[in-house]
Amino acid sequence: MTEENSKKKAKLAPIYMETSSAPTNIACIKYWGKADAHYNTPINDSVSVTLDQADLKAVTTVASSTAFESDRLWLNGIEEEGAATSKRFRACIDGVKALATDKLDDKGTVVVKKEDWQNMHIHASSFNTFPTAAGLASSAAGYAALVAALSLLMGAKEEYPGQLTTIARQGSGSACRSLNGGFVAWRRGSVDQEWKNSLAEQVADEKHWPEIRAVIMVVSDAKKDTSSTAGMSTSVATSLLLKYRADTVVAQRMEEIERAFLAKDFEAFGRLTMADSNQFHATCLDTYPPIFYMNDVSHSIIRIIHAYNKWAGQIRAAYTFDAGPNAVLFTLNQYAVEVGALMLHYYPCLGEHYVNNPEFEAEIKAFEIDAGLLAATDKTGQDPQPGQVKMMYYTRSGPGPKKLTDTILNLDPETGLNTYKVA
Amino acid sequence: MTEENSKKKAKLAPIYMETSSAPTNIACIKYWGKADAHYNTPINDSVSVTLDQADLKAVTTVASSTAFESDRLWLNGIEEEGAATSKRFRACIDGVKALATDKLDDKGTVVVKKEDWQNMHIHASSFNTFPTAAGLASSAAGYAALVAALSLLMGAKEEYPGQLTTIARQGSGSACRSLNGGFVAWRRGSVDQEWKNSLAEQVADEKHWPEIRAVIMVVSDAKKDTSSTAGMSTSVATSLLLKYRADTVVAQRMEEIERAFLAKDFEAFGRLTMADSNQFHATCLDTYPPIFYMNDVSHSIIRIIHAYNKWAGQIRAAYTFDAGPNAVLFTLNQYAVEVGALMLHYYPCLGEHYVNNPEFEAEIKAFEIDAGLLAATDKTGQDPQPGQVKMMYYTRSGPGPKKLTDTILNLDPETGLNTYKVA
Numbered sequence: 001m002t003e004e005n006s007k008k009k010a011k012l013a014p015i016y017m018e019t020s021s022a023p024t025n026i027a028c029i030k031y032w033g034k035a036d037a038h039y040n041t042p043i044n045d046s047v048s049v050t051l052d053q054a055d056l057k058a059v060t061t062v063a064s065s066t067a068f069e070s071d072r073l074w075l076n077g078i079e080e081e082g083a084a085t086s087k088r089f090r091a092c093i094d095g096v097k098a099l100a101t102d103k104l105d106d107k108g109t110v111v112v113k114k115e116d117w118q119n120m121h122i123h124a125s126s127f128n129t130f131p132t133a134a135g136l137a138s139s140a141a142g143y144a145a146l147v148a149a150l151s152l153l154m155g156a157k158e159e160y161p162g163q164l165t166t167i168a169r170q171g172s173g174s175a176c177r178s179l180n181g182g183f184v185a186w187r188r189g190s191v192d193q194e195w196k197n198s199l200a201e202q203v204a205d206e207k208h209w210p211e212i213r214a215v216i217m218v219v220s221d222a223k224k225d226t227s228s229t230a231g232m233s234t235s236v237a238t239s240l241l242l243k244y245r246a247d248t249v250v251a252q253r254m255e256e257i258e259r260a261f262l263a264k265d266f267e268a269f270g271r272l273t274m275a276d277s278n279q280f281h282a283t284c285l286d287t288y289p290p291i292f293y294m295n296d297v298s299h300s301i302i303r304i305i306h307a308y309n310k311w312a313g314q315i316r317a318a319y320t321f322d323a324g325p326n327a328v329l330f331t332l333n334q335y336a337v338e339v340g341a342l343m344l345h346y347y348p349c350l351g352e353h354y355v356n357n358p359e360f361e362a363e364i365k366a367f368e369i370d371a372g373l374l375a376a377t378d379k380t381g382q383d384p385q386p387g388q389v390k391m392m393y394y395t396r397s398g399p400g401p402k403k404l405t406d407t408i409l410n411l412d413p414e415t416g417l418n419t420y421k422v423a
Numbered sequence: 424m425t426e427e428n429s430k431k432k433a434k435l436a437p438i439y440m441e442t443s444s445a446p447t448n449i450a451c452i453k454y455w456g457k458a459d460a461h462y463n464t465p466i467n468d469s470v471s472v473t474l475d476q477a478d479l480k481a482v483t484t485v486a487s488s489t490a491f492e493s494d495r496l497w498l499n500g501i502e503e504e505g506a507a508t509s510k511r512f513r514a515c516i517d518g519v520k521a522l523a524t525d526k527l528d529d530k531g532t533v534v535v536k537k538e539d540w541q542n543m544h545i546h547a548s549s550f551n552t553f554p555t556a557a558g559l560a561s562s563a564a565g566y567a568a569l570v571a572a573l574s575l576l577m578g579a580k581e582e583y584p585g586q587l588t589t590i591a592r593q594g595s596g597s598a599c600r601s602l603n604g605g606f607v608a609w610r611r612g613s614v615d616q617e618w619k620n621s622l623a624e625q626v627a628d629e630k631h632w633p634e635i636r637a638v639i640m641v642v643s644d645a646k647k648d649t650s651s652t653a654g655m656s657t658s659v660a661t662s663l664l665l666k667y668r669a670d671t672v673v674a675q676r677m678e679e680i681e682r683a684f685l686a687k688d689f690e691a692f693g694r695l696t697m698a699d700s701n702q703f704h705a706t707c708l709d710t711y712p713p714i715f716y717m718n719d720v721s722h723s724i725i726r727i728i729h730a731y732n733k734w735a736g737q738i739r740a741a742y743t744f745d746a747g748p749n750a751v752l753f754t755l756n757q758y759a760v761e762v763g764a765l766m767l768h769y770y771p772c773l774g775e776h777y778v779n780n781p782e783f784e785a786e787i788k789a790f791e792i793d794a795g796l797l798a799a800t801d802k803t804g805q806d807p808q809p810g811q812v813k814m815m816y817y818t819r820s821g822p823g824p825k826k827l828t829d830t831i832l833n834l835d836p837e838t839g840l841n842t843y844k845v846a
Contacts, residue, residue, distance in 0.1 A: 238698075240667075240671075240672050240702075241664045241667065241668065241672075241702065241705055241706075241709075244663075244664065244667045244671075245663075245664070248663075248667075274711070274712075275661075275711050278709055278710075278711070278713045279663075279664065279708075279709050282708040282709040285701050285702075285704055285705040286664075286701055286702050287701075288694075288697070288701070289697075289725075289729040290701045290725060292722045292725075295719050295722070296718050296719045299715045299718075302712075302713060302715075306712040
């Protein structure tokens, strides 16, 4: 059937649409290694901070109609070939369809019976408000937004709390944590429950510790990273240290960091976050062949943060690195400008649009860094040099997915085809 | 007493002198972490290849006389302040003195009774034939040469095999392995034997596998490293992965690599060497604060070596990194020129004296690298760039310490004072 015929048919059958946005999240205790590749479950628990959608988010519109001939997906305006048979996309569509309920119109009349969702194909279009290339966990936000939008569309009803996160998990592991705001744990679950208990749950919402801030340093890197999926698989197969970490180290760290977050104990939260980032990268290095995600710039940021904390006599900033060279620096509101100024000093602006937040940019430019602090951080050997960092993001913790009503629609209500174009 | 008086007194009492050279060694299963700081014993076994003294060595002259007023040490021509009370230097002197025997002259007359060595102070002067700054385990060669020279001087007689290595161990841990040639294991020993069994023993001599070659890439690095002693101490205190490695992983690797070396199985030898280097650096990264010894250049060498081996369908080169960014690449004679040419291609010469061995330099410059190989290694993203590597050494495995008779003396036979000057 041609695109033209498709449009005609769509006009005869109604199209139902919903749009959701979802946040990204940054893990403090890291997920690395799958226990079960089919169910996409992890070998250990993890916990993350959900970031504010005001700064970083994915926006996904989904549409459903008997007029659609197949399931289709557009990412940042470009259609994904073979999406209909992609395991990840399918798991989300089929997972939410299984929880679908009757759709009622304003008058309470059933317009789609719950079993009829099965007969309708799905179109989905998603974009990120941050560069995908920046490596800021865009797939977590994307799959969370997809599941949230599908759930709205079909009125999904969970059979048990967290069930939707098990669906997002099958899209992208860490996406399950993006379905909640604040501080979110992903419990690894167990095979004896068919991994139904491998789900995310909120430890504390974003209002619990409102002083938490994140400064993200997007590090320039020409090297190709090993993809997370491939990397994890090799690590599980070859790293003895990863197995030991998953079996023995993580459980206690989870307890400690959840306690620290609930007690707003930044000293413990920061120490555990840094130690766990380093241990994750240690297991990558113990992989054969080894995997390197951090580079010399990443290392220099780590040295500066430790020198800063030592100078301060307390932990004021804590770094964490995912599967790439970018640093996420957690700090508290009262130190955020100092941290930002320190970073801007050592990683000065190369071009325009260097800091996402103009107000923060003005503050860190105006901030006078303590001479004793600079003397301490200079000893790391880092020379201020533009070009090592591409951009800085300043953000905080935020809530889970949001329903968007009117302003943004990525699909044409008349045809169900993508309308989003990259600016 | 003035230097002048000292000279006069020395003329009255005889001065006994000996000179030894000793090799450096490169560990394949790494030593990292002390079990007992006082005895300088390790938390796990290690094993290394002794390198050929033709290319890299320490040369140490020791002298003894009743005319000397204190124990003195010169390193590369400069006197070490406080050497007489330095724990490391003392352990070597006192350790060898305890094993001293009567010294006879050519006619069989006793000129020094074994108990009289106790009444004589020691002067020692040591230099390296390679830049200390290059970070090529200079302390291992230096302490091995010191113990070897002292042993010659005082006719030391071991009470059990390997006892001298326990003395060298107290100078610098890895020095114990430099008292043997070839492939040398350092057994961790046990506290119940007062660590007397923490000693080095030869697994195979340098003639066993004569095809083994080493290409050493001395990597430029501006950053200050954490010293090994400080780094180990922090790692033992903070890294859970290091404890697991020492307790659980190393013993099996030692068995496997000794078997591989004896069987001349480069595939297994290379794989274990690379995996263990990576695991050592992983435990450094798991240390809090983390320790980084490898930098982006080190990482790029690792990527190239893995791409090379993959292209070859076999392990032709195996990297290992000590507590610094320099790579030691083990290979076999038949692949040494290919490995050297590949390294020269990606890390071209910046200035003169780039390669230690002119013949090898000519061969690797003339060698035409397979186009398919370059296509494979280019995919690592490494661009040929001078300046990343300071120099290349080409060497092989060699024997343990040697007695030097005439050509080199670092101390004046008349005064017992240092004569060595840096060129």
